[in-house]
Amino acid sequence: MTLRTSESRHDKSLTFYCFSPAVMAATFTIEFLLLIYTFIRYRMTEFGRLVMLTLFCLGTFQLAEFQICANSVPEFWSRVGFIVITLLPPLGIHLISLITGRRHYIVFSYTLAFLFGTIFLFAPYAITGAVCGGNYIIFNTAQPLAWTYGMYYFGFLFLGIWEALEDIKGASRQDFPLRLWMIAGYLSFMVPMDIVYFMVPAARAAIPSIMCGFALTFAFLLGFVIVPRFHRVRQLKGVR
Secondary structure: OOOOOOOOHHHHHOOOHHHOHHHHHHHHHHHHHHHHHHHHHHOOOHHHHHHHHHHHHHHHHHHHHHHHHOOOOHHHHHHHHHHHHHOHHHHHHHHHHHHHOOOOOHHHHHHHHHHHHHHHHHOOOOEEEEEEOOOOEEEEEOHHHHHHHHHHHHHHHHHHHHHHHHHHOOOOOOOHHHHHHHHHHHHHHHHHHHHHHHHOHHHHHHHHHHHHHHOHHHHHHHHHHHHHHHHHHHHHOOOO
16 A cells, blocks of 8 residues: 555644654653663563563654654665564564463564565565655555555454453453553554544554554553563562
C-alpha cells in the first residue's frame, strides 16, 4: 500500500498536536530516560533487558520520526524506524512468556521479525521515503508488503493479549495483577489507535506513527509498574 498525504482542505486542517516534532523529541527523551532507569535497576535480569530493548526500539522510532521531520535523510530514517518497530511484537510475546511461563511462539515471532527487518533494510522498494505531515509521519511502502506486515504486526499484538488472558484463568493472587497490567499496556496504545483509525480516515496512512506515539503510556507502565511488579512477585516466590 503506497501511503501518501491527502490534499483536501479538510485533511490539511486535521491537527494532532500530541504527535508534533516537538512532542516526538520529548517522547524519545522520556523513553531513553526510562531505559536508563531500567538499566540501573534491572539490567541483571532477562525481563529487565527485554524491557530495555523495548524502550530502545520505541525511543529510536520516535528519534527516526523527528529526524524525518528535520529533513535528515528521510529514506534512511524510515528504514531505521521500521526495523526497530518490527522487533516490538516478538519482544512483547517474549515478555509475556516470562510472565506466564509458556514460551510459545517466541522463535517463530523473532524469525518473522528478522525476515521483515531484512526486507526493510535491503529491499529497494520496501520503503521509498516518508512525509512529515507536521504532526505525524506518513510512510511510503509497497502495497503487498504493507498488508503482509500489518497482518504480522497486529496478529502478534492480539496473540500477546490472548496469551495473557489465557494465563489469567489459573493465575495465583500474586500473579493475576501482572497479567492485567500487561493487557492494559497493550490496550493503552491499541485502543486510541483504533479510535483514530475509525474516526479520522485521513490519518489511517499514519498508523505506525500514531500507534507508537500512544505507546508512551506503555513505556511508563513497563518502567514503573510492570518491571517492578514482576521482580517483586519473583522475590515473594523466592526466584532470582
